[in-house]
Amino acid sequence: MDLSILWYLVPSVIMFVCGVYGFITRKNMVAILISLELMLNSADLNFVIFNRFLFPGSMEGMVFTLFAIAIAAAETALAIAIIINIYRSIGSTEVTETNKLKH
Template identity: 50%
Template sequence: MIPLSWYLIVAALLFVIGFYGALSRRNAIAILMSIELMLNAVNINFLAFWRYLTPEDMAGQVFAIIAITVAAAEAAVGLALVIAIYRSRDTVSVDEVDLLKG
């Protein structure tokens, strides 16, 4: 059987890639995708821990399902905000969204 740590390392790598993307991308949609990547890393963690530690208690699975649902709701609101920005400024680059500063 594959040891638990392998899953955790994959999840950690995925999370770091997502985090890097979220910080370095300039396109709002790409940032949104990077955030999804981070959330999926978390889901791998939940499921791996659940399977290896407490397969009789469903908490980890439930948490993963809830995280997926919340991510969908979040993406809906996020895309709506991106569309609102695109309509008012014709861009989705976060560099050009810079009215507020100081």
């Protein structure tokens, strides 16, 4: 059976929407970070899918994905470091606890 591009694109978009949903509803910072990873990975997946199906002759999307993965890793490392700092200060990683900056 020949799988069309939709078989790949639809899961990728579902993943993106799950990421957005998780980012908005989750209360734990690490969970929020995981949702962000979902969003970033679905964007990477999109690049690979488009490259593979629409432009099989070139490699631009694949190369872009490699760079995007590296950048996403850097972002996660930084965010985890900051979360650890917050945990040391207030002993919690819930977003409901980090509400000192208001008004």
